[in-house]
Amino acid sequence: MPTLSAQLRCAAAINDVLDGASLRQASKKHLISRHYLTDRILGRRTRDDYLEERQKLSKYQEKELADWAVTLSRIGHAPPLYRFRDIARRLLAHNHRPDTLGPV
Structure with missing residues (x-):
């Protein structure tokens, strides 16, 4: 970009x-x-x-998700991968996208 x-x-x-x-x-x-x-x-x-346009999450949502993970890791509570994926899946549902995220 x-x-x-x-x-x-x-x-x-x-x-x-x-x-x-x-x-x-x-x-x-x-x-x-x-x-x-x-x-x-x-x-x-x-x-x-x-x-x-081909991304499942918008750039803003990606940035917010990354910032959330970085903030948690800075305070010593880095989210496990399953939690990170769960938040991403919720964002997809919020976007009304039936897409799956990564391996199911």
Whole structure:
């Protein structure tokens, strides 16, 4: 996933192109690949955007689940794998997704 600074640079480059700069000038000025910039201008999704749709949990849910596990481990109570999977399965149920998670 592109970093926030890369996303901001890309947005600035797009604004420059919309203001009349060439793709080459904007990509050089903002250190963004010309191909990447062209794809964003044409509305093509990034690979991360495409892959996120195929994930069972959203990026936010993944991050929250990971943060929960890290917080517990910092206080000396790292959750066992079965508990981690149980929380993930509950998130799937909350999302109204009948998908299974990992080996059943």
